[in-house]
Amino acid sequence: MTVLEYGHNMIIVDCGVMFPESDMYGIDLVLPQFDYVVQNQANLRGIVITHGHLDHIGGLPYLLRQVKTTLYGTSLTIGMVKRQLEEAQLLHQAKFQVVQNTDSFQLGPFKINLFPVAHSIPGAVGLVIDTPVGAVVHTGDYKLDETPSGGQTTDLARLQKLTPNGVLALLADSTNADKPGRTPTEQIVSDELDRLFAEAKQGRIIIATFASLLARLQEIITLAKKHGRKVALTGRSLEENVMLARDLGYLKIPDGLLVDINTKVPDKKLLILATGSQGEPRSALNRMAQGEHREIQIKRGDTIIISGGTIPGNEEEVGRMLNKLFVCGANVIYGHLANVHVSGHCSRDEMQVMLQTVKPTYFIPVHGEARHLHLHARMAEQNGVDAKKVFILDNGDVWATDGTKAWLDAPVPAANVMVDGHLVGQVGDLIMQDRQRLSQDGFIVALIRVNANNKLVGEPEIISRGFVPLDGADDLLQSACKEITRYVRLGRGIANENIRDLLQNFFYRATRSSPVVLPSIIKV
């Protein structure tokens, strides 16, 4: 999410979510903090969305609980946003303005000029934002693919035409700043799939890809037609996206090509498109791998193609799923075995072209983690941007400019807001620490009954999960109870902390593990 302000006018570009890292235990997704926007919503002139991926639109259902505004985007983008807001019953909070990918429109003092970009979803745009102090370019997500699926290339000529007086600041996609060269064209994926389809003569073809990779879906559908195969879909997000993109004219599907997953089609005439390229536990392909898919059992002769990169952090899940698919007898094509996936983001050589095309006075790398921003920043310096005019911003940093100078103003609050079920923002670092420790060693609750004179009543009792197997741990837990009894009888008091320390030391000595220990003194 990027916020631009001039006087009492504010616009927002994109409003995405991040997916949790593996040390964010139990977290569903991570939002930007909206406080500043909510407090200043009277100034908000609208939200411009560059494209329909969740890391650009997923935060809207949370922001629009608190803010009413107008959303601007191309028809597919707006279609995807509307579906999200509908699910959250928030359609009434927003107005929608569908724009063309070369439109210009005014939001307060900001003139927004769109230019088409090539990305892995149709209808993606970059922005030239004319402000009273100069032009700001926001690339959105892009690559410089000259033969992309669907034919929409990144229109650098239009970008240049839109900036006759130069560019004050460039905000550019840094996702692949550690990838040398150029991102290969989507056309090589299409060629490779064509070859693999030709080889898979007798069996079914099953392709797993991202439901949001609509450009890839178009290629696959076109090739299915060419090779005389019907296409069946499995996985809710995939079915929804295909229907939406078809209805809006972004996906061309020949009549009669799509069939219901239950339709009887000979194996060699069937292609199944499935969710699950990341090995997600409940995705269609993972259910097939586990023999739990209602309609499809994997068998010898099936060709399975994983046509999507593995998002860092998902390697193990994907690996386990692939293992199971091989054990089921399938021929699985993944990773480096064939060119069945390319990134939707530009690599270093393309970033250099963008820098040299835009020649910005100021440069602010966006999209990517700190390492990507730093690498992109260094590249800008090597391409003629004054090192003092390169700004690497943290969430909440406020970059200010009068068109001549630029500086950092006091930052606004912008923590990562963790969403855990219905809990938005309540779950923080302390809970994460507890969950981390529980995940490693489980817990022990020791119930200690005492009378009015602080004398033990009966034996202490221990409740535990996740620490040691309870059916073999009688000795260990009984010894722990005896430790408590001895300690209390020695008259050393029954303070919670003392007994907690006693037990923590006892269990660490016995097992080298450190469960969460919670004594509970019960007066009876």
Add this chain to the structure above:
Amino acid sequence: MTVLEYGHNMIIVDCGVMFPESDMYGIDLVLPQFDYVVQNQANLRGIVITHGHLDHIGGLPYLLRQVKTTLYGTSLTIGMVKRQLEEAQLLHQAKFQVVQNTDSFQLGPFKINLFPVAHSIPGAVGLVIDTPVGAVVHTGDYKLDETPSGGQTTDLARLQKLTPNGVLALLADSTNADKPGRTPTEQIVSDELDRLFAEAKQGRIIIATFASLLARLQEIITLAKKHGRKVALTGRSLEENVMLARDLGYLKIPDGLLVDINTKVPDKKLLILATGSQGEPRSALNRMAQGEHREIQIKRGDTIIISGGTIPGNEEEVGRMLNKLFVCGANVIYGHLANVHVSGHCSRDEMQVMLQTVKPTYFIPVHGEARHLHLHARMAEQNGVDAKKVFILDNGDVWATDGTKAWLDAPVPAANVMVDGHLVGQVGDLIMQDRQRLSQDGFIVALIRVNANNKLVGEPEIISRGFVPLDGADDLLQSACKEITRYVRLGRGIANENIRDLLQNFFYRATRSSPVVLPSIIKV
């Protein structure tokens, strides 16, 4: 671990550990199950170790608690095994036989013939095992690097000379069976490091690599000398391995090159070798990234080179560490930014050379996960091995042969044995499920005091961790207590299960989370 038996004679090849996957909560490492070997130890003629990496020797301290035997390996391998056993105070359990990499020796009816292989650690060997029914080749870990560090190539000529009557069965390294082509030579890493050293003129160079990648360490030491830099070591495993390999003559370190980490050396004259290429929390480089390293603070001008591949599952930790190093101002070279790492394992084209060199009657792919074994198996079939003579074995499977036919006998017990601190094998799936759930949603213990007539005494009390923040959850937890009170007063009984269900439903409705719920009925 591979076990070979003939009559009442048994030998073992390697005895390694696996490192836990991310869903093995709190597990330190994973052992093979030793029951069969322990029960038949009277037959054990010795253990042959191919090389000193932990996935080939790490299980020995656990096996040798229960079994006495003789260990055979090259001097570096035996040196590394001895250090492990010394730490575990188990040196007395084994005899050690240091062998040369072209030696032959007899263990019962098995004649073991070694041949040198190129791998990322010196002293690595493959085995030709002459048995009464034919020759078995076990490659160990290898690649066909013709210009490896240290000069030890894989000696295919010797392998052929050792098998004049053909090979009954080939057991071959499958680790990289999904990597096309050949694994690049170690020489390109050396050339690239040479270039990077020349570029880093003023600042310090800090290189993180695996402590066990001794071949790489030799190159770095040689280049440090060439570029006039002293070498300081940080990280215990690295210091130990370097000293051991130097003492055994496997590492050549020029006099005066090594300096203590506290020695004052000008930045441009210093190279620091550190552990931490996987972003391990307590490793030297990660402590630097977090500003917690006692001797080294990262600063602008430092060049940091990550000269080790990322093991699947570690991507996020590595990424977070890299982010922090960039924020500290360092120039970090990692991943695809330069050719600073190559694998120690062969890729598909090399596997094909091995298959065509050995021309085995039977083929058994080893080392790697199911997907790698299946891909390697298919390659064997494409290279002339009868599909019926390719066996993909699970842990515990018993492949039997009389030299003419081959079949599977009844399997032996061979579960993965999880080690958690002092607990070896006690922690199983149930504990994993509990830890998984605790990691997601924490737990609730509800203390419910009742009198002899099952009437409530006082209010129920709730103990919780990892679920919701306790300082803001008074309402939620009080409401839960009221639910319990209402339920018990309705006379619906106080069975644990009923109250557990009641609370689980209550909390799910309120938060969409499912903490572990444990009611405890306390008679007072």
